[in-house]
Amino acid sequence: MSGLSQTLTRAEQRCQQQGGRMTTQRKQVLALLLSQAGPQSAYQLLAQFKHQYQANAQPPTIYRALDFLVQQGLAHRLSSTNQYLACGHITCQHDHQGTLFLLCDTCGGVQETPLLKGAVSQLQQQLGREGFQVQHEPLLEIHGRCASCAVA
Amino acid sequence: MSGLSQTLTRAEQRCQQQGGRMTTQRKQVLALLLSQAGPQSAYQLLAQFKHQYQANAQPPTIYRALDFLVQQGLAHRLSSTNQYLACGHITCQHDHQGTLFLLCDTCGGVQETPLLKGAVSQLQQQLGREGFQVQHEPLLEIHGRCASCAVA
DNA sequence: TTTGAAATGTTATAACATAACAATTTCATG
DNA sequence: CATGAAATTGTTATGTTATAACATTTCAAA
Structure with a gap:
């Protein structure tokens, strides 16, 4: 577990x-993402950005920063919920072949885990069978109920 | 390969x-979906619906029909592209544990295939590890380039 | 220190989706 | 058949997500 500033430094290195x-602006948006408990919509982030950094900011400001961060692998977009979150592996040397997001429909939380090798190879088999070429690491989103919410 | 009316009959049975x-309305929307070469946005479907069936139809008409069809397992929603398509397995006895959509970013086409057992069990392993409970069959979307487009 | 590409500011609008309530249809049951 | 509750559909309005287009500024390399 490394601190916020360490994470930001690491993110800068990666860029x-x-x-x-x-x-600065992109770092601010990343800092916002990192300070969240869960994934946020672009407009939620915009509201926070306006509050903390720049009162008159407009949607493109946020969307551009998010696009950049996603491109750089520092953030992810959850397409099934239209939300964004910081990558959970900015500070570790991650050598993913893909990422699995477990989205809890009860609490709205997300668990981000690297796709296990076994799953990757099974999926690759299936892709190969169809002659389908993947260009980026697949991001798989599965909805359900997280462990904490299952207890309650 | 069964014809449109056979598929609609089968869909009715399933319902x-x-x-x-x-x-009637829902069948019309399903027929529209079945007549498409690729996935369509709700508003594209609305335009076609207005043209073919009901000139003054409004968005809720289409969204309601689509929601119903998705609920019944007769259509799918692609959350990464905000598009809809008819389920490719209306007429077969399908016993899926999940579905994999291969989305071609070049031609916009989709290949729908049942998740292979191996992939399912690998994913289940990973879910179990996190104590995550899935409620519905997972629909996984992977972007890339389809076989035809890879040749060109 | 120019200069051009990248980033940001700003206005407007496109694209996707649903809330809310009225009207109608359906269909089990009296 | 009558009828009333539930489901479906009609309709208006609006909420939410995202980007186009162009002006301005920044900043690093020549």
Whole structure:
């Protein structure tokens, strides 16, 4: 578990390696994402951004920053809920072949886990069978009920 | 490969078994879906519905029909593209544990295939590890390039 | 220090989806 | 058949998500 500033530093390093510019604004949005308990909609983030950083910010500001962060692998977009969250593996050396998001429909929380090798190879088999070529790591979203909510 | 009317009949049977009412309107929307080459947005379907069936139809008409069809397992919603398509397995006895959609970013087409058992059990393993309970068959969407587009 | 590409600001609008309530239809049951 | 509760459909309005388009500014490399 590393602190916020360490994470931001690490994120900056990653951008440099990948030829991306980590500007103040983008860092602010990433910081916002990192401070959240759960995934947020773009407009929720916009509201917080306006409150904390820039009162007159407009949607494109947030969407551009989010697009950038997603491109750089520092954030993820959950397409099944139209939400965004910081990547849970900014500080670790992650060598994923894909990511699995477990979305709890009860509490709205998300668990992000690397796809296990076994699952990856099974999926690859299935893709190969169809002659389908994947360009980016697949992000798989599965809905259900998380462990905490299952207890209650 | 069964014809449109056969498929609609089969769909009707399924609804009855599941306690759903297959109305004229819903059948019309399903027929629209079945006549498509690829997945369509709700508003594309609305435009076609207005053209073919009811000139003054409004968005709720389409969304309600789509919601119903998805509930009954006769159609799917692709959350990564906000599109809808007819289930490719209305006429077969399908005993899926989940479905994998291969979305071609080049031609916009979709390949729908049942999740192979191996992949299912790998994913289940991973879910079990997190204590996560799935309520519905997972629908997994993977983007990439389909076989035809890979050739070109 | 120019200069051009990238980033940001700003206005407007497109695209996706649902709330809320009225009217109608359906269909089990009296 | 009558009829009334539940489901479906009609209709208006609006909420939510996302991007187009163009102006301005920033910033690093030549």
